[in-house]
Amino acid sequence: xxxxxxxxxxxxRRAAMHPAARIAxxxxxLGLLGVGRAVAQSAQPRGWDAGVKAQEASDTNPDxxxxxxxxxxxxxxxxxxxxxxxxxxxxxxxxxxxVIRAQVGDRLIVHFTNRLPAPTTVHWHGIRxxxxxxxxxxxxxxxxxxxxxxxxxxxVPDAGLFWYHPHVASAEQVGFGLYGALLVEDPNDGVGVAxxxxxxxxxxxxxxxxxxxxxxxxxSIGTVFGREGxxxxxxxxxxxxMTVASGAPQRWRIVNAAKSRYFSLDLGGSLFxxxxxxxxxxxxPVDHDTLTLAPGERADVIVAPSGAADAxxxxxxxxxxxxxGTIEGRFPYDDLATIDFADGPTxxxxxPRDVTRAIVPTPVTGATAVDLEVALVQAPDQAPEYQIxxxxxxxxxxxxxxxxxxxxxxxxxxxxxxxxxLHLHGFFxxxxxxxxxxxxxxxxxxxxxxxxxxxxxxxxxxxxxPGSWMFHCHILDHAEGGLMGMVVVGDAARADHAHH
Ligand SMILES: [Cu+2]
Numbered sequence: 001x002x003x004x005x006x007x008x009x010x011x012x013r014r015a016a017m018h019p020a021a022r023i024a025x026x027x028x029x030l031g032l033l034g035v036g037r038a039v040a041q042s043a044q045p046r047g048w049d050a051g052v053k054a055q056e057a058s059d060t061n062p063d064x065x066x067x068x069x070x071x072x073x074x075x076x077x078x079x080x081x082x083x084x085x086x087x088x089x090x091x092x093x094x095x096x097x098x099v100i101r102a103q104v105g106d107r108l109i110v111h112f113t114n115r116l117p118a119p120t121t122v123h124w125h126g127i128r129x130x131x132x133x134x135x136x137x138x139x140x141x142x143x144x145x146x147x148x149x150x151x152x153x154x155x156v157p158d159a160g161l162f163w164y165h166p167h168v169a170s171a172e173q174v175g176f177g178l179y180g181a182l183l184v185e186d187p188n189d190g191v192g193v194a195x196x197x198x199x200x201x202x203x204x205x206x207x208x209x210x211x212x213x214x215x216x217x218x219x220s221i222g223t224v225f226g227r228e229g230x231x232x233x234x235x236x237x238x239x240x241x242m243t244v245a246s247g248a249p250q251r252w253r254i255v256n257a258a259k260s261r262y263f264s265l266d267l268g269g270s271l272f273x274x275x276x277x278x279x280x281x282x283x284x285p286v287d288h289d290t291l292t293l294a295p296g297e298r299a300d301v302i303v304a305p306s307g308a309a310d311a312x313x314x315x316x317x318x319x320x321x322x323x324x325g326t327i328e329g330r331f332p333y334d335d336l337a338t339i340d341f342a343d344g345p346t347x348x349x350x351x352p353r354d355v356t357r358a359i360v361p362t363p364v365t366g367a368t369a370v371d372l373e374v375a376l377v378q379a380p381d382q383a384p385e386y387q388i389x390x391x392x393x394x395x396x397x398x399x400x401x402x403x404x405x406x407x408x409x410x411x412x413x414x415x416x417x418x419x420x421x422l423h424l425h426g427f428f429x430x431x432x433x434x435x436x437x438x439x440x441x442x443x444x445x446x447x448x449x450x451x452x453x454x455x456x457x458x459x460x461x462x463x464x465x466p467g468s469w470m471f472h473c474h475i476l477d478h479a480e481g482g483l484m485g486m487v488v489v490g491d492a493a494r495a496d497h498a499h500h
Contacts, residue, residue, distance in 0.1 A: 040194040043248035043349060045342040049197055052240035052337060054181070057098035066109065067102045071122070073166075073178060074115035080231055081238035086206055088177035089116060095236040096200040096257065097164070097180025104159040104186045110152040112144065116173075119143035122152060123167040124182065125296060125423070126278055126446045129154040131467025134425055136167045139468045139486070143168055158428075158444075159186035160280035161198070161253040161298045171259050171476035172215035175229065177204060177236075179257040189281060191355050193302060195250040200236070201293070201317070201336075202257040203229025220383030224376065225325055225418070226260030226475035232317065232334040240337040247306040248347035254301065256293040259476040262320035262419075262449075264292040266333070267305055268313045273352075276300030279428040279444025281357040286441060292320060294421035296447035296474035302352050305339050313339040323418030323452045359442040362430050362459045367407040370400055374450070374473075374483065376416040386416065386473070386483040398485035400471075402462045406489075409436070413455045420473040420483060422456075423447040427469065429460035447474055466490025 061068035076093040079085045091097025102108055114120050121144055123135035133154040134140040144150045156162075162182040166173040181198050205213035205227065217227060231238050244250065256263050265272065272291040276282050278298050291299055305313050315337040319327040378384040388398060402408060409432065414420055428444035436457065450456045472484035 040192045042194045043245050043347055044195045044250065045243055045245060045344075048195070048243050048245075048342075052197065052199075052235055052237070052242045054096055054198060054200060054235040055092070055094050055098045057092070057100045059101075061109070065103075065105070066107045067100065068109040068111075069098075069100060070111045070113075071097070072113045072115055073120055075117070078177070078236060080204060080233060080236060084206075084210070084231070084238065086204070086210060086212060088204070088212065089173060090177055091164075091180050095177040095204075095233070096202065097178070099180065099198050100164070100182045102156050102182070102184050104156065104184050106184075107153070107155050108182075111149065112152060113149045114144045114146055116146060118169065118173075119145045120166045120168045120173060120178070121150070122164050123425075124152070124154070124162060124164050126160065126162040126298075126428075127154065127182070128157050128426060128428070128463075128465070130465055131426070131469065134467070134469070136425070136468075136470055139470070156182075156184045158280055159184050159189060160276065160278065161255055161300065163200070163255045163257060163298075165257065167470075169215070169480070171227070171480045174257070174259045174476055175205065175215055175227070176212050181253070181255055183253060186280075189355075191251060191275065191281075191302075191352070193249050193251040193352050195248070197242075197250065197252050199234060199252055199254040200257050201254060201263050202233045202236075203259075203261050204231045204233060205229040206231060223477045223481045224384050224386075226477045228261040229258065232261070232336065234315075234336040239335060241340060242337060243340045243342050244305060245344065246308070246341045246346045247304055248349070249302050249304045249352045252301050252303060253298070254291075254293065255298045256295050258295050260295060262292065262294050262322055263317045264290045264320045265336075266290050266316050266318050267303060267339075270303060270305045270313065272299075273302040274299055275302060275355040277443045278446045281355060282443035283359050283441035284356050285354060290318065294322075294419070294447065294449040294474065295476070296421055296423045297449070302355075304347070304352075306346060307339075307341045309341050309343050312341065315339060323416075326418070359430075359444070361438045361442060362407060362461055364407070364409055364432070364436055364459050367409045367459060368402070370408050370410045372400075372410060372412045372485075374412065374414045374416055374420055376418075386420075386478050386481050388483055388485050400485065400487045402487055402489045404462060404464050404466060404490050407459060407461045409457060409459050411455060411457045412450050414450045414452055417452050419449055419451045420475060420478060421447050421449045422471060423474045424460065424471045424487070425469040426465060426467070427460050427462060429458040432457040432459055462487070462489045
């Protein structure tokens with residue numbers, strides 16, 4: 001059996017050792033030339049993912065390197081469980097919105113129309129795009145008002161799983177159902193697992209009458225905790241079923257699109273082999289018993305659940321302790337999906353290969369130190385409020401400045417009693433340990449969890465894309481509640497920054 005696209009990721013050592021590798025390289029090169037490509041074949045029964053798969057966007061552009069789609073935000077009736085439908089806020093009528101698929105380097109054109117009763121925008125989480133396409137109102141574009149349209153048009157420079165969601169009243173709009181996955185594939189990534197499932201994890205809160213719960217439920221306490229939905233969803237359904245071949249490897253591309261909930265996936269003891277994270281493949285695989293994703297984070301994992309036809313597995317999410325009040329008195333897990341095993345022999349094909357990626361550590365020598373502190377403050381007779389502060393900030397504007405090409409080491413200290421997943425727009429970073437060394441395996445991140453009472457460091461290089469880039473907590477209630485700032489990259493920063 002041949003595994004597709006072995007050439008790009010394989011090491012010279014591997015190619016030299018293994019004659020089969022040379023054949024695979026030749027075939028992959030022929031594939032690039034359009035002579036035919038070695039493609040891993042499905043090991044799953046027909047229709048194995050029909051009960052869980054998300055809708056996909058249709059590309060109307062005949063150019064193979066351009067993906068052109070229409071995206072409409074509108075209120076629509078969706079079924080989140082067999083006995084539960086709700087008028088949600090949707091992209092193209094579904095929750096989640098359609099999976100947008102592109103190949104690395106493609107141009108993506110999205111004709112967006114707002115049919116919601118409120119203004120909105122679309123932010124492309126994790127994509128290293130120009131600021132004009134970043135979807136932040138008043139910073140990169142005006143709000144798209146009801147009835148208006150906006151065309152997003154940019155290249156997707158990196159392979160990985162990304163996602164899209166509004167950046168206007170985001171706690172409300174994401175909570176009401178506005179999010180979708182953007183999968184940028186590298187046909188030569190060498191992973192060689194044909195069966196792939198995009199998983200959008202989220203939740204939604206309904207009042208007993210079956211309508212959406214208002215986004216301000218619970219008042220300022222709800223904001224401080226971060227509101228978690230009453231219905232936990234995998235690709236928009238409260239409970240799904242898939243039927244798989246026992247032991248056959250499959251690739252799951254997972255995004256946590258919930259506005260506050262952390263997910264920690266459990267597959268009944270079956271391992272998650274993580275091969276990638278926010279910004280594509282990581283340096284080498286790591287096995288996990290449970291796979292934890294804070295809001296905004298992504299994981300690329302290989303799983304090979306095995307069992308008998310009469311003994312299904314359950315994919316569930318166990319509670320994650322993200323601070324006081326987040327697990328106490330709550331049911332310890334939520335079931336996401338049942339994994340049934342098809343009749344037939346256990347998979348006997350080759351195991352998936354070790355997927356590696358050469359990532360160069362970003363040099364920290366000469367980097368500018370940016371120290372930030374997150375705290376919960378409460379003035380007398382005022383609601384408690386998250387604040388982010390630091391010596392490089394321009395007081396209340398919460399602005400960090402950077403020159404194009406500048407490398408910064410951010411040290412973020414969380415002095416509050418709850419964890420915060422910090423997301424930086426437009427740029428990837430590498431997480432550092434407490435000695436300033438890069439955390440292994442090396443990986444590109446755009447969202448990192450900062451546990452309560454702890455400090456996280458990361459190194460980021462701001463490239464040649466000037467602009468005002470947001471950073472904020474991806475517990476969207478916290479972002480709306482003040483845990484948000486901005487990095488101004490480029491000319492505007494220069495004068496102010498002479499002392500570096
Ligand atoms: Cu937060």
